[in-house]
Amino acid sequence: MTATTEINKIISKENLVYGKTSVLLDNEMHYCPGCTHGVIHKVIAEVIDEMGIQDKTIGVSPVGCSVLAYNYIDIDWQQAAHGRAPALATATSRLMPGKYVFTYQGDGDLASIGCAEIIHACNRGENIVVFFVNNAIYGMTGGQMAPTTLEGQVTATTPYGRDCKVTGFPMKITEMIAMLPGTRFVTRQSAETPGAVRKLKKAAQKAFENTRENKGLSFIEIVGTCSSGWKLSPVKSNEWMKENMFAYYPLGTLKDE
Amino acid sequence: MGDVRLMKGNEVIAEAAIRCGCDGYFGYPITPQSEIMETLMIRRPQEETGMVVLQAESEVAAINMVYGGASCGKKVMTSSSSPGISLKAEGITYLAGAELPALIVNIVRGGPGLGTIQPAQSDYFQAVKGGGHGDYKLIVLAPASVQEMNDFVDLSFKLAFKYLNPAMILSDGVIGQMMEKVELSDFKPRWTAEEIKKISGSWATIGKTADRERNISTSLDLDSAKQEIFNHKLQAKYRAMEENEVRFEKIACDDAEYLFVAYGSSARICQKAVEQAREKGIKVGLLRPITLFPYPTKAIQEMLKDVKGILSVEMSAGQMVEDVRLAVNGKVPVEHFGRYGGIIPTPEEVVEALEQKILGK
Amino acid sequence: MTEEIIIAGFGGQGVLSMGKILAYSGIMQNQEVSWMPSYGPEMRGGTANVTVILSDDRISSPVLKKFDTAIILNQQSMDKFVDEVKPGGTLLYDPNGITHHPERKDINIYRIPGAALAAELGNPQTFNMIIMGGFLKVKPIVLLENVKKGLEKSLPERHHKLIPLNIEAIQKGSDSVETVHTI
Numbered sequence: 001m002t003a004t005t006e007i008n009k010i011i012s013k014e015n016l017v018y019g020k021t022s023v024l025l026d027n028e029m030h031y032c033p034g035c036t037h038g039v040i041h042k043v044i045a046e047v048i049d050e051m052g053i054q055d056k057t058i059g060v061s062p063v064g065c066s067v068l069a070y071n072y073i074d075i076d077w078q079q080a081a082h083g084r085a086p087a088l089a090t091a092t093s094r095l096m097p098g099k100y101v102f103t104y105q106g107d108g109d110l111a112s113i114g115c116a117e118i119i120h121a122c123n124r125g126e127n128i129v130v131f132f133v134n135n136a137i138y139g140m141t142g143g144q145m146a147p148t149t150l151e152g153q154v155t156a157t158t159p160y161g162r163d164c165k166v167t168g169f170p171m172k173i174t175e176m177i178a179m180l181p182g183t184r185f186v187t188r189q190s191a192e193t194p195g196a197v198r199k200l201k202k203a204a205q206k207a208f209e210n211t212r213e214n215k216g217l218s219f220i221e222i223v224g225t226c227s228s229g230w231k232l233s234p235v236k237s238n239e240w241m242k243e244n245m246f247a248y249y250p251l252g253t254l255k256d257e
Numbered sequence: 258m259g260d261v262r263l264m265k266g267n268e269v270i271a272e273a274a275i276r277c278g279c280d281g282y283f284g285y286p287i288t289p290q291s292e293i294m295e296t297l298m299i300r301r302p303q304e305e306t307g308m309v310v311l312q313a314e315s316e317v318a319a320i321n322m323v324y325g326g327a328s329c330g331k332k333v334m335t336s337s338s339s340p341g342i343s344l345k346a347e348g349i350t351y352l353a354g355a356e357l358p359a360l361i362v363n364i365v366r367g368g369p370g371l372g373t374i375q376p377a378q379s380d381y382f383q384a385v386k387g388g389g390h391g392d393y394k395l396i397v398l399a400p401a402s403v404q405e406m407n408d409f410v411d412l413s414f415k416l417a418f419k420y421l422n423p424a425m426i427l428s429d430g431v432i433g434q435m436m437e438k439v440e441l442s443d444f445k446p447r448w449t450a451e452e453i454k455k456i457s458g459s460w461a462t463i464g465k466t467a468d469r470e471r472n473i474s475t476s477l478d479l480d481s482a483k484q485e486i487f488n489h490k491l492q493a494k495y496r497a498m499e500e501n502e503v504r505f506e507k508i509a510c511d512d513a514e515y516l517f518v519a520y521g522s523s524a525r526i527c528q529k530a531v532e533q534a535r536e537k538g539i540k541v542g543l544l545r546p547i548t549l550f551p552y553p554t555k556a557i558q559e560m561l562k563d564v565k566g567i568l569s570v571e572m573s574a575g576q577m578v579e580d581v582r583l584a585v586n587g588k589v590p591v592e593h594f595g596r597y598g599g600i601i602p603t604p605e606e607v608v609e610a611l612e613q614k615i616l617g618k
Numbered sequence: 619m620t621e622e623i624i625i626a627g628f629g630g631q632g633v634l635s636m637g638k639i640l641a642y643s644g645i646m647q648n649q650e651v652s653w654m655p656s657y658g659p660e661m662r663g664g665t666a667n668v669t670v671i672l673s674d675d676r677i678s679s680p681v682l683k684k685f686d687t688a689i690i691l692n693q694q695s696m697d698k699f700v701d702e703v704k705p706g707g708t709l710l711y712d713p714n715g716i717t718h719h720p721e722r723k724d725i726n727i728y729r730i731p732g733a734a735l736a737a738e739l740g741n742p743q744t745f746n747m748i749i750m751g752g753f754l755k756v757k758p759i760v761l762l763e764n765v766k767k768g769l770e771k772s773l774p775e776r777h778h779k780l781i782p783l784n785i786e787a788i789q790k791g792s793d794s795v796e797t798v799h800t801i
């Protein structure tokens with residue numbers, strides 16, 4: 001037996017324990033090394049695949065580093081103006097009942113410029129899923145302060161650390177959203193370990209199941225890293241996140257009705 | 258005779274939307290156009306045709322709901338008045354950039370700023386020259402009667418889908434608040450999912466199936482070379498509109514020595530001014546642009562062999578007059594007469610302005 | 619035939635709905651019609667006026683400065699519109715609350731005690747139809763049967779029981795109009 005046939009035998013279908021879902025496209029991702037966006041994309045693509053809803057799912061991408069999410073997940077996409085994704089999703093889900101509609105938004109997109117749109121979509125209980133990627137910074141524009149930036153955190157626009165007396169406080173938008181009667185499932189997850197990714201995937205599944213059952217809005221915050229914006233290595237970023245972000249933004253499910 | 262009623266222009270917009278098979282309306286209240294959403298809420302089209310009507314949290318949200326609905330190949334619309342249209346400008350340029358069909362109704366009020374709730378035509382530049390950023394154009398229709406409010410809703414959707422471009426109905430409180438006799442259009446059913454697939458399946462985000470690539474509704478291309486090619490495509494589309502879609506009306510122009518150019522409610526006032534001026538022996542006609550983009554440039558140029566002077570009449574400080582001057586290119590005198598800030602000119606004033614500014618009396 | 623009318627009075631006198639019924643009556647006899655209210659802050663408690671045009675031809679301007687007929691229901695409106703009646707035109711007014719009566723000699727002037735008659739009928743809401751009756755007596759531009767149809771069209775179904783009372787009011791107005799001056 002030659003070496004290649006040997007390998008082919010080893011990687012034959014019945015031996016495979018894990019493969020890339022075909023819903024995740026082969027396009028090379030533009031994200032920085034260690035960026036959480038890529039992992040979250042993979043999770044969403046897998047859930048869509050496993051639930052068999054590729055032809056019924058419509059994603060709405062934000063303005064932010066994940067603006068090009070449509071290059072990576074093989075479904076129909078709408079690309080929204082900065083912060084407005086929940087408005088697009090509102091109309092899409094109302095006009096196309098039976099579809100699975102989700103938005104994918106960063107903290108600048110969702111908690112700052114699009115604060116009104118997300119609050120009202122949640123308050124109306126739109127039958128959609130929201131993935132909210134909180135990396136405590138504006139990644140795309142070069143690392144400026146976001147509403148979720150922690151006290152003392154250095155960013156391009158808080159070069160001496162965020163001074164809450166001047167710039168307000170890190171915003172716990174997920175806690176605010178959990179208070180709204182329109183939301184059904186509100187949870188805060190992360191994606192830095194295989195265990196965390198598995199939990200995130202469970203949450204995503206539950207969220208899309210809620211859509212299927214017409215239960216209303218499911219909101220999943222993912223606390224993530226932005227090594228470029230934070231100016232830390234991927235490994236250091238994870239450490240910093242666990243130490244600082246998880247302390248202020250505790251993981252767990254806030255609401256499940 | 259069909260369904261003849263006495264209705265306000267604003268109410269007719271709502272009724273015409275239901276009847277032409279509109280799928281969704283998204284709006285935010287502002288005077289003098291709130292009757293559009295109010296009428297829809299009273300009519301409950303959700304029960305009759307399945308049309309979705311939603312009061313959004315802001316004009317910004319409303320236009321982005323339109324973007325979402327339009328992305329699905331649906332006939333969707335919004336309406337507002339001047340300050341609200343300024344807020345929608347962002348969404349409008351995104352619609353144009355993503356080549357999405359939609360209807361935006363602007364029942365103009367006087368500005369700038371919060372201005373007045375009285376009628377004006379001071380949003381001409383915003384509607385025709387831009388409003389939002391980037392090289393884009395809207396198809397702009399200017400109804401001059403309640404009947405045209407009815408007719409132009411369906412027409413706007415037809416043009417919007419023909420060119421995959423947002424269309425605007427530019428009107429004001431005169432036409433919006435006035436009641437006239439109107440023959441309503443017959444009911445057309447909303448498009449089925451099958452029909453949408455046939456009409457817009459090549460681009461609409463209706464769910465990716467195995468037989469095609471994914472559809473993406475976007476205005477983004479970070480590659481400048483591709484972005485330039487895309488802009489060429491947009492410009493070619495606008496040239497095609499100029500070639501095929503110019504609409505205008507001529508009144509008493511056959512023997513005219515002078516000409517009024519006016520659109521919408523000003524055109525109605527000028528129609529009376531034509532009658533009054535002719536009683537005084539002044540041979541004046543009226544050219545009424547119906548499409549403001551594409552503009553009836555050629556129609557004005559064709560009048561130049563006969564007319565000795567043109568008065569452009571608008572409820573603004575002089576916006577459309579620039580397009581008249583571009584068309585005329587210095588061949589005959591062109592003057593502007595306008596009242597603004599919510600003041601509606603009387604026919605008598607218009608005749609007086611003609612006498613003073615063009616006849617030199 | 620083209621008839622350009624201004625109806626002006628206080629908000630709450632039924633000025634706008636009288637205009638609407640008149641316009642609907644015009645439609646019932648196949649005419650072109652327009653109804654152009656003044657709107658905005660003026661609507662709230664202050665004066666209300668509406669321009670109504672009925673015509674056999676296409677209507678040009680719905681906004682006018684001069685009128686064939688002015689129907690005037692308070693002093694403010696009298697001050698504003700008395701000089702805007704075209705020479706040879708018609709002015710009809712309710713003397714209730716009028717302190718400066720019109721003195722023009724080049725127009726026809728009629729009076730109708732609408733407020734007093736409505737009180738007699740025991741229903742202040744019949745006021746505008748009494749005025750309408752007076753107007754149609756001096757300017758019979760629409761037939762009574764078409765007004766009846768106009769009422770049916772413009773009143774919601776649940777108010778149709780009020781149509782006979784409205785017709786009675788029109789009749790009363792028609793019988794009670796007084797000539798002040800004709801040319």
Ligand SMILES: Cc1ncc(C[n+]2csc(CCOP(=O)(O)OP(=O)(O)O)c2C)c(N)n1
Nearest residue numbers: 063064065082106107108109137138139140
């Ligand atoms: C109206 C508007 N304002 C500003 C911008 C510039 N801009 C692009 S992305 C961004 C911030 C994105 O931050 P976030 O949502 O946190 O996403 P991240 O890149 O961190 O994933 C800003 C301000 C824009 N595109 N549009």
Ligand code: SF4
Nearest residue numbers: 031032035065139226
């Ligand atoms: S800048 Fe930050 S958020 Fe953007 S790709 Fe890089 S790591 Fe990810």
Ligand SMILES: [Mg+2]
Nearest residue numbers: 106107137139
């Ligand atoms: Mg961010």
